[in-house]
Amino acid sequence: MLRILIYPIHIFIHFFEGLAEYVLLMTKMFRSVKSWNLYLGFTADQMVNIGAQSIPIVMLTSLFSGMVTSVQAAYQFESGFVPTWFVGSIVGESVLLELAPMITGLVMTGKIGATITAEIGTMRVTEQIDALESLSFDPVSFLIMPRVLAAAIMFPILVIVADFCGILGGLFAAQHAMDVSAQEFIRGLRTWFRPWDAWFGLIKGIFFGIAITSIASYKGFTTEGGAEGVGKSTTSTVVISCMVIVLLDYILAEIFL
């Protein structure tokens, strides 16, 4: 009985301990930003890993999400009360405001978040991080800062790619599902387009990028217990990052919209 009562308290304490550790690690990382030029090569490598190598999967997922939005809009417009060219505005606003940054964030959680945790976690359990430190390298500057910096730079670029592909997918599906011409689709797109919506998507991209890579790095950095520990940390990264992205999405919408 006592155990049942203590368990939530234990979870509560564990959560705040983890949060404090994360904040401390991030403080260390932000302090090391001033030495970014020392790790420029590693940051460039990470920009390729996080950004360039993720473009195909981002293109594919955003293309289909744009297509689905178009098809679902067509389904809603069956009543005939709404002009079909409105589909361009629905796809445009949905993709720019929500789908492109959100889908990119979730896909990257699985691809980049899990990879970073597995990499850093393996380095932790095989003493590579201790070895780095014994060679006088600050592991936070060496391992975490380049990844977070690279994500902050590359995520908005991925969101732009997702924006284009999402809208392109929407256009393609609108032409087939509703017989909406490209001109009509673009008319709808332009009618309700506000530049701020596109900027907001990019801002979300920066926040999502920093959140995913910092959580993944923290989880990797605090990995314990060999291969099993790496597996647990990786799973935990994906779960926590997804939750944080959804939470951030709401908070940013409240602040900026």
Add this chain to the structure above:
Amino acid sequence: MINVKELYKSFEKKDVLKGISFKINHGESVAIIGKSGIGKSVLLKHLIGLIQPDSGEVWVEEKLVNTLSFTQLQSVRAQCGMVFQFGALFDSMSVEENIGLALSKLSEMNKEEVTQQISKSLAEVGMENSEKLMPSSLSGGMKKRVGIARAIAIKPKYLLYDEPTTGLDPVMTDSINRLISKIHKQEDVTSIMVTHELRTVFEVAERVIMIHDGKIKFDGTPEQIKLSNDIVVQQFISGNSTLLETEA
């Protein structure tokens, strides 16, 4: 000289080190032995500030390691080469880059000198022409050799070995033991190795420190430990798990 004074360390509720004190003079070859999980590696990591003690002091030369900042620790770490249990080579880097990384941070050599030093270190451990190999293509013994090459490349005054022969076959164990002895004599370094391999202790060490229950149980020469009457020491030396039960 390394001077450890009243070192205490615990993890969560487990007391690992309970007041360890010893001095290691320059040029000594010391083996720190004890059962698995007794805190030998933890003790070794204290010497270069990878772990902070709960209390006590770790002095390397004139520096109190456990009070130094990260930047101040660099001068201590530049004097200490550490060989990790499984090599701890950076997976994403070639052998050359692994050693070069150490040199780029802890030496003031130019590019040409770094290349020469890498080749020299690899030749010293019998790994000539392996500069371009990746750690994933190396065997356990080769990884340890490259780990040793990385440690000696910075020309340290102290070489710290964490289980240098664990998991190796007898031939490779002998080869690594000979290598440690050779480096100890040639490079005029102080060697400190953590091990539970008695063969390594008797072949390489001039002094043995045995840790038991968080404290020093024995400190003497390999010959003295063989003659020790202490039942815990005897049990470890003989490898007889029933010795303590029989005594009780």
